């Protein structure tokens with residue numbers, strides 16, 4: 001499949017020695033947080049495929065949608081600028097005025113930002129994106145719409161690639177932990193022949209919703225789901241982007257033991273799930289933490305970091 005080169009690949013795989021000792025595991029990290037700086041995290045692998053399709057279609061404008069602190073929207077805006085395109089973002093929430101974290105970067109990049117309410121986002125974000133795209137076309141532009149999280153059959157190919165990359169880098173793992181926010185990353189891994197059990201850690205919604213989403217993406221891709229995978233929704237905390245004190249404790253633990261920066265929205269929840277399963281004696285052997293990025297989500301959360 002054609003791709004546009006956006007990510008620094010392969011990303012490193014390395015052992016987490018001190019967390020291994022603390023948790024009684026052979027624990028490793030796949031550093032997809034290091035796919036780049038502005039263009040960092042798991043979204044970049046998806047965007048390599050999505051931008052290839054956009055460019056093949058002759059697009060000059062890329063539209064996508066997400067939460068106010070969406071890593072995917074920020075990564076799409078960076079990629080658009082790197083490829084000489086115009087980014088348009090539909091964000092859930094209200095303009096806070098002074099931007100922080102990912103929104104600060106969206107503003108710096110000059111993305112054309114539109115706002116919608118949580119209700120509109122839930123019921124009609126795709127229709128709203130299509131309306132914005134139709135407006136671009138009426139003005140003579142050539143729009144390309146990327147769905148929430150870049151999670152469709154095209155984007156998920158990025159994690160089929162990642163599974164192949166991992167197989168060339170390290171001995172097989174018994175367990176994989178990865179955050180699930182829109183399902184594309186887990187879908188790509190689940191479509192691969194990756195050995196070991198893949199624990200998709202939901203950061204919002206529930207197990208049934210995300211397992212159905214993964215199956216939908218695989219159906220759209222016309223691909224089977226041969227890996228051993230499931231979605232665990234016990235570690236999502238009270239709401240999307242809200243982290244409990246126990247999640248924050250493990251965010252601090254990763255920073256202080258390993259210098260690993262994980263965020264309260266995605267990777268902190270996945271790491272907390274891994275630590276909790278290990279502490280409960282339900283995990284053993286070689287375990288891989290997929291660090292999918294998200295560090296910009298720490299900015300603006302100062303009160304919780306120092307709590």
Ligand SMILES: Cc1ncc(COP(=O)(O)O)c(C=O)c1O
Nearest residue numbers: 071181182183184185292293294
């Ligand atoms: C940092 C980070 N990790 C993990 C995820 C989850 O990936 P996916 O949306 O493919 O489920 C996201 C986005 O949702 C993310 O921004």
